[in-house]
Amino acid sequence: MTHTDSTASQATAPAPSAEEALATSTSEASLARSIARSREIEADMPANPGRYRMLTGVRPTGNMHLGHYFGTMRTWAPIQDMGIDTWILVADYQVITDRDGVGPIRERVLSLVCDSLAVGVDPQRSTIFAHSAVPAANQLVLPFLSLVTESELHRNPTVKAELEATDGRAMSGLLLTYPVHQAADILFCQANLVPVGKDQLPHLEQARLIAQRFDKRYGRADKKRPVFRRPEALLGQAPLLLGLDGEKMSKSRGNTIELRMSADETAKLLKKAKTDSDRVITYDPASRPEVANLLTLASLCGAGEPEQIAERIGDGGAGALKTLTIEAVNEYFAPIRARRAELAADEAYLLSVLRAGNERATQVATATLDAVRAAMHMDY
Structure with missing residues (x-):
């Protein structure tokens, strides 16, 4: 997530030139065609x-x-x-x-x-x-x-x-x-x-x-x-998944959960994942990106829609959210990891x-x- 300086965010951006406006329009049209x-x-x-x-x-x-x-x-x-x-x-x-x-x-x-x-x-x-x-x-x-x-x-x-x-x-x-x-x-x-x-x-x-x-x-x-x-x-x-530190997920940042990791290693890392201090769990990607990230991850692993997961957890706080996410991730990847362990041995x-x-x-x-x-x- 990018943090913007408060004074800069209040500044009025200069109007784009005709060339910039044309390039933007062309780019958007090209993207629409590609989609x-x-x-x-x-x-x-x-x-x-x-x-x-x-x-x-x-x-x-x-x-x-x-x-x-x-x-x-x-x-x-x-x-x-x-x-x-x-x-x-x-x-x-x-x-x-x-x-x-x-x-x-x-x-x-x-x-x-x-x-x-x-x-x-x-x-x-x-x-x-x-x-x-x-x-x-x-x-x-x-x-x-x-x-x-x-x-x-x-x-x-x-x-x-x-x-x-x-x-x-x-x-x-x-x-x-x-x-x-x-x-x-x-x-x-x-x-x-x-x-x-x-x-x-x-x-x-x-x-x-x-x-x-x-x-x-x-x-x-x-x-x-x-x-x-x-x-x-x-x-x-x-979906855009953030790293465990709330920043862009990247191998070089060391903020990822690797496919080769064990269930225990996964649990240890997810327990350290960044969240916020609000005990009531809500799905709000704009205002609560780190919490939304864990909800999205749990959803991708079959725990339900992010909004439904948040409603189930309610005021259970970050601890309950992390526990649910750990269980969902480890259950989802268990067969992949078992197969991977067999392959890695050969x-x-x-x-x-x-x-x-x-x-x-x-x-x-x-x-x-x-x-x-x-x-x-x-x-x-």
């Missing part, structure tokens, strides 16, 4: 799963937590079970876009594979692979870089935000070209369905733009079909799943790179 299109795709997916290949990616900068699960992971198995070709990218190279080292990356990569399988991903029907193990996919970055300008990269919202957060530290070339690497991740496997949040739409638009520019500049020799499929957004309706199996996924990804990436080289007349 409408996403809803059309959602309706079509069960009926025509063969039309789609879904790609989602996670940076192994830490262990997966409840925010990841309710944000995206819980949709992976249902999408797979519809018959949609599902690809899960372990974006290990992207760890170093804004970090000086990779940390305990082997442990985190295997933990991510383990979590993916524990939530229902079937390696016989889905592909789990590591970015660094697919050279042909990464080779696409070079021709893709020729299709974007420096100013376009600087305008990307994620790049702009990272630059503002560097506190004077020079931006790495890898971070500046981050949107192009993401485009290569999406386009190499011909994914046409990418689950994203609203803030990630510019990255997807960059991938679409690169695909369009490549086909316009080079195209296939027979001109019958484009080299790349155009990826579209699957806009989720994930590292050889996790490695075999990853290597099989790497092999399939390499086959697809090589075919795509061959098509790119042929279109560029570099197939000699």
Whole structure:
């Protein structure tokens, strides 16, 4: 939650310029179109799963937590079970876009594979692979870089935000070209369905733009079909979960509950979760965000609607709220954690799943790179 200075909140904001107003209007219209299109795709997916290949990616900068699960992971198995070709990218190279080292990356990569399988991903029907193990996919970055300008990269919202957060530290070339690497991740496997949040739409638009520019500049020799499929957004309706400290949930802040944690560890952390001093529990996200966060979490874990949970607790206070939330979370995740414990005990199996996924990804990436080289007349 962002705290605004009282004097600043009372100040009158300057009227937007005509250019700013137009940009805002255009952005809102574009978002509305993206939402409408996403809803059309959602309706079509069960009926025509063969039309789609879904790609989602996670940076192994830490262990997966409840925010990841309710944000995206819980949709992976249902999408797979519809018959949609599902690809899960372990974006290990992207760890170093804004970090000086990779940390305990082997442990985190295997933990991510383990979590993916524990939530229902079937390696016989889905592909789990590591970015660094697919050279042909990464080779696409070079021709893709020729299709974007420096100013376009600087305008990307994620790049702009990272630059503002560097506190004077020079931006790495890898971070500046981050949107192009993401485009290569999406386009190499011909994914046409990418689950994203609203803030990630510019990255997807960059991938679409690169695909369009490549086909316009080079195209296939027979001109019958484009080299790349155009990826579209699957806009989720994930709830915003705060961290245990009431701030944004983040692996780097250490304010999360990880999927790999035990029921006792979960209970210990939730007992320390930030609330407020009002004993009567109410669901008021604007005025009582920390209390609302626990109510939302309990609701997501099957305890009922947030308002109903609050009414049941009444004047039981934060202690009763935390007890209910602990019970709901631990009951909901018990089967996932049991499955995860079995998987974590068999590292050889996790490695075999990853290597099989790497092999399939390499086959697809090589075919795509061959098509790119042929279109560029570099197939000699």
